[in-house]
Amino acid sequence: MGAFERMLPDTAATEAFGAELGGILRPGDAVILAGELGAGKTALTRGIGAALGAEGAVSSPTFVIARTHRTARGMPLVHVDAYRLVSSSELDDLDIDFPASITVIEWGRGLAEPVLDAWLDLELTRPKGGALDPEADPDEPRRLVAIPHGGDWAERLSTLTP
């Protein structure tokens, strides 16, 4: 399993990676996004949305749990925040049309896998604690690690430059 790693220097780079990834996505794809509060999960999804031509603002889905965007490419983009879901069956209850959609699941690790056959696991890590100057620009680098699970994810990942 070839893991894929990249440093993303700022939010714009996180969005740009999302857009790059958006370019290789197709209906039926599921992306699990891991990373703590403020790691850049929504920013990355915003990039995916931009690449797909998603309608409406791709903002945080926390409040609504799942938000569906129509896209210029035809397939819906379903943006999920699974933080408040406690089991896979609750994710199942959302009645997401996985085969027809591109589904991005924030906080999905450890919860979404049982309802998926194949998925791309993405983890974003931001600098933690340490010597923080609160006046400084909060736009700091993120480390991205992508791990393919099943399907042809490994092949598709290899088309992106680390």
Added chain:
Amino acid sequence: MLGIETSCDETGVGIVRGRDLLANVIASSMEEQARFGGVVPEVAARAHLEALQPTLAAALAEAGVGLADLDALAVTSGPGLAGALMVGIGAAKGLAQATGLPLYGVNHLVGHVGADLLRTETDADRGELELPTIALLVSGGHTSLLLVRDLLDDVELLGETIDDAAGEAFDKVARLLGLPYPGGPEIDRAAASGDPGAIRFPRGLTAPKDRDRHRYDFSFSGLKTAVARWVEAARDRGEEVAVPDVAASFREAVVDVLTAKALDACREHGIPRLLLGGGVVANRRLRELAETRAADAGVALRIPPLALCTDNGAMIAAIGAQLVDAGRPPSDPRFGADSTLPVTRVQA
């Protein structure tokens, strides 16, 4: 005119006569939601289903009218949680069918502006809503800046949040600080004894580089990250986190950006009027800073009574009444829930 609102976790039924408020009854599933740390759409939809009938009966009793006295019905058609909206729309359509009354589908966000039209017995001296106005709507699910030239025909979205809504940022920071849901009142309480100037947290999308693309947009994600890092750093040093100072400084950063951008919009559009709406208006510090800054800028600030700022059915009825007065036909009976209904569509 009777209005039904079920876009989120409050089941609201309001009754108005023109611009006079006759009844405003709200049932909230907040307590139920608190167990889940936030609104769960399926829980909300079920709660609406249970609360609708009693809320309707209570509103009719409060107004002292029967169904036969009504002239028309209005219901929120979006934006909001699809499942929750569907419950209200289904109930409204059933009521329309049974009574033969015309039904109007109304935009929730424009409803928040319409709330300011309503006259109650206690605020007869508030004066009239004048247009055009800038409107800042802030709640758990929305952070939007609108330019309202005409309530029914000309509402423009100037900006909105590109990540977390303001109310959501309060919830997430409360989580970081180990405070319960909902975060707004908890942060407010903790902030009371804190120093808002203790930590200078970042103000999202206020840098010169964001001026063109995100002039009136909001971002609270960077602020949330900064709070997370500050809390982690304190814990790494083995220090106790100064919760009151963090809460006060965080809240200051949120209300600073909200009010600054709203007043920028007033100035840049040459509109000396600002209206606040949405549940976060319950935040005392937001009202305070808005009042100070509006006064300094010579902007007339309007804040509807709090019971009309949070989600409610009366504001939906208020817009419905305006639609009837303007001679608009009822909505096509096939209209459905539209979770992303744009503000440019006032009627479904």
